[in-house]
Amino acid sequence: MSGKVFLIGAGPGDPEYLTLKALRVLRDADVVVFDRLVSPEILAMVPPDVRRIDVGKAPNAHAVPQDRINAILVDLAARGLTVARLKGGDPLVFGRGSEEAAALAEAGIAVDYVPGITAAQGAAAATGIPLTHRGLACGVRYVTGHRARNRPLDLDWQSLADEETTLVVYMGVANIAEIADRLTAHGLPADTPVMAIANATTPREQRLVSQLDRIGADVALGGLEAPVLFIIGRVVSLYRELPDCLPVAAMLAETRVAGHG
Incomplete structure (x- = not known):
């Protein structure tokens, strides 16, 4: 049997x-x-x-x-x-x-x-970043940033470059620079905020706050350990650790990596 x-x-x-x-x-x-x-x-x-x-x-x-x-x-x-x-x-x-x-x-x-809680929901809970928020994001999309061997990263870039939608990228750490370039080329503003979060909800969690035109370089320097998830969109401006006294754009210009236990 x-x-x-x-x-x-x-x-x-x-x-x-x-x-x-x-x-x-x-x-x-x-x-x-x-x-x-x-x-x-x-x-x-x-x-x-x-x-x-x-x-x-x-x-x-x-x-x-x-x-x-x-x-x-x-x-x-x-x-x-x-x-x-x-x-x-x-x-x-x-x-x-x-x-x-x-x-x-x-x-x-x-x-x-x-079923289990997917990484996007875990990252949202850990950081306090909502995946949707009235006036900032009316929807959320999950995509994979993984490139099959010797194949292009074939996504619908035009539809993904939507300021009113939160974009969550799984398995994208190796290709985040290309992903960011493609999104900006299709109209998503270069200063769109981005949160990279590694090992979300665990004692090994790390966070990096950046923006679309810097995220590739920042991740390369940041030393984040996989798995890394990226939240891209205006909802990242609600990250609870951004100082209220600073404009979001100014804060995002000072990319930082922080470990959270």
Whole structure:
């Protein structure tokens, strides 16, 4: 009899953002298969007698290829095991969860989703930056800044360069300079504020406040450690640590990196 795979969102890193259902499944699972973006604090919640398999992938250093991960999940479930497939954030937001679910479904393996708080929401909560705000942003868009090997970064730049929308870029640290250039070339003001936040909601969190025409250089100098998320838009002007006595543009001209524990 086949087992079952639970595709679980571990959230942005803070263990208190893990859902009750996710915690229950982790405690009941026979084996946990986890990614690089799952924080140590979350992994510490897995019972010590539960088997763990690390399939973490880092940029340009894929420890386990995606097709091999799919095969591992199918093999474990085919042995009748309950598998917790643990992913950072939400498994259906740039997490390739749907690809794994398709492979499992093709093999006749039952799959259940357990949603998680995606990184954008975690970063918003950590910094106090709203993703939407009346008069500043009437919508929010999530995009990936990851470039497939030897392929151009193919996004709808014209629609993304919208001053009334907050743009959140996942996996974009390597290409943020190009992303910023493309957005300004399509009409987004060069002084649009940007927040870069690394390891959001964890003790390793770092923040960098900049603006669109400086963010590439600032990130190159800032030493932020992946994963890094970028919030681009006028809502960043509401960042609670910006001094009230200074205009936002003046503050943003003094880019800084701050660690938050």
